[in-house]
Each structure stands twice: as C-alpha cells, then as structure tokens.
Amino acid sequence: MNTLAYGLLSLLSHSSLSGYDLMLRIQPFWPAKHSQIYPLLARLERNGMVSCELVQQSDKPDKKVYSINDKGIAALQEWLTVPASDPVMRDELMLKAFCMSHVDPAVSRELFAARLEHYRNKLERLCQKIKSVRQVDELEEDQMPSYQSPYFGAYIMLNKALMSCRTNIEWCEWVLAVIPVEEASVE
Amino acid sequence: MNTLAYGLLSLLSHSSLSGYDLMLRIQPFWPAKHSQIYPLLARLERNGMVSCELVQQSDKPDKKVYSINDKGIAALQEWLTVPASDPVMRDELMLKAFCMSHVDPAVSRELFAARLEHYRNKLERLCQKIKSVRQVDELEEDQMPSYQSPYFGAYIMLNKALMSCRTNIEWCEWVLAVIPVEEASVE
C-alpha cells in the first residue's frame, strides 16, 4: 500500500470509477500515468480493497468500474490517523531561475511569460470546476458543503488550488516586472 | 542529462560546491538524496561538464569540490532556451482531504493543524534566509539584486517561497475554521 494506492481508494470512497476516470481525476493531486494505475487497481482487487465490475457501453468502449469495499474504507480510516508526509514540489523553472543571469533577459522573460500563461489557463479551468461543484452540491453563493458531504474535501482542495494559482500568477507578473526589458543591442 | 543534472550545474554556475553542499542546497527546489547526487556528479565529470578538486580540511572531513566548465555553462544556456516543463506537486494531504468525511472531524483537524505548524516553521526559516541573502548582497530595504547578480535568481525564488508559504498558512487556517469542532458525543 503506497500513497498512490491510498489516493485511488480515497477517490473511490465517494463513487465507483473506472481506471481511466481515476487516472484523470487523480492528476491534480498526485500525477500518475495509466500504466501505473491499472496494475495497482488489479493489486487492490487481489487484496480485497476494491471490487471490479465490467460495464458494457454502446457509445464508448466497455470499461471496468471499481468500487471500494469495507476493507478499503477501513484502510482509509486507519491511513487518515497518521500525519501526512511533507508535500513534494519539483519545478524545473526554479532551477532555471537560479542560473538565469547567464543568459539574455529576453530568454528569461520568455520562460516566465510561458509559466504565467500556464497559470492563467489553470485559473480559468479552476473557476469553471468550482462553478460545477457548486451546482452539483446545490450551494448558494458563499455557502460551503457540510463536513459530511463528499464535496467538502473537493471544495477545500479547489479553494487551495485557486489560492495557489492566484499567488503564482501574482509572482510571475512581479518577476516579469523586475526582469529588465532588453536594451537595444550594439548596432 | 536529466533535470537534476541541470539543477546541479545551475547551482555550480554561481560557485564551486561539494556534493554534500549541492545536496543540501538543491533540496528546496528539487528534493534529492546524496545517493542520487554523488553518482550524477561523477557522470557530469566524465562528460566534461564539471571539474573536481580534492580539498583537504582540518576541522571537517576532506571533500571534493566541483566547479562548472565552459561546456557546463554552454549546456545551461542551451537548456534555458527550452520552456520549463510543468511543475509537479505531490501532496499526501490533498489525497487525505478527499476522504476526510469518513472520519471524525477531530482526526481531520489534527492533519491540518500539523500542516499549519509545518508551514509556520518554514516561514520562520524563510524570513531568516531572506535576511541573510540581503546581507550578503549588501541590499537596502526593498532593494532588489540586479539581474546580473548571482543573487537575482535566489531572490525571486525566495520571494515565491515566501508568497506560497503565506498562502498555504492562510489556507490551513481557513480549513481549520471550516472543519466543525467536535461535538460532545453520546454520554
């Protein structure tokens, strides 16, 4: 049982999902490829944590829908009592920022402009996501899902993503403001 | 040449460092253990990216100090022209947040209280770090290092770390405010 395994159980604790769906939904919190998810789901099934049902579809290819078992829920409850390990962030841009002074400011500006664009797109997607969660849980303006609601966790995470995204945008804009604009070079 | 390799070159582009120092300094941006760093440095030396000199110390064990070569600088300059790949963040707390509703609010509060503490300690360390960088680069209040200064990159990254840390603290405090406080259970 590694972290990704618990992550899959965590998603399955609210609704049954296919491996493909799990792969898409876990991305924002714990990036993983389908080649990691499928064998892990098979292992969780062997361990009795989840059950699997083949669902035939007419409009799309058939799929295997996984559901969490009591044993899986128990594993989650146990897991929640141990402190979360420190978050791990790996950002190539940070490493590049460290040696920026070795290239033309224009080259550096380009790096941060691209990242700013990345965060602006992310913000856009997030706002839409939050709107859709609000609709599904039938919430009024500024109203929170209750702690018992399966959307409570999703809501606080979306809020974190939103706050982080805005901070990152602010930071990128500040960096672009402090990197000198290219002077006309020697004619 | 993987990202960690470029990261080491990036750090070496400002000053020569031992493998041990590199290991400590790269942690905030790209976590890596010494077991990954030492063999990689040996490879970079074989590739002619860095040179190594044995430095004898009387107060501490002897060490190998690595310096970047022209080939290493050229590799960095090339690397800076390609866009940085998307940052990767893996946070177990996010996965736990998703299935929180399956346990008592007190259990959840504990998770976020621990994380809040983690970020508060980090903020403390960051503030001291920023102060020391300001001293080394002899900066007045609110003054930035120039783009050419080797501290420019460090400064903008410290600023990012500071902004992110504050956002995370704010978020943790908000989460602790919205998780219901344990009601007296059935007597």
Next chain:
DNA sequence: AAAACCATGTAAATTGTTACATGATTGC
C-alpha cells in the same frame, strides 16, 4: 480517412528512496 478521445493492458527504462558501508570531527 484522420484526429481525438475512450479504454485497458504490459515492458523497458529512468528516477528516486532506503538501506548498507565507512570514516573524520566536534560538542556534550
């Protein structure tokens, strides 16, 4: 018909962590 998305899997390679190993030096 080609591209895009849905869907599931395995194999190989790379990256990263933990454990094994060793040893100097300093402060308690």
Next chain:
DNA sequence: GCAATCATGTAACAATTTACATGGTTTT
C-alpha cells in the same frame, strides 16, 4: 563514550515515465 554533523560512496528496492500494443467510437 555518544550523538550530531560533515563527507562520500554503492546496492537494492520502489515509484514513475516512456514506449509498445490494441482496439472501439465520435467528430471533422
């Protein structure tokens, strides 16, 4: 003496990514 920090390395294991493989369905 013992723990902590400094210092370097290798081996085994676990996690992750990339590539290989296949095939249905929908939209352009």
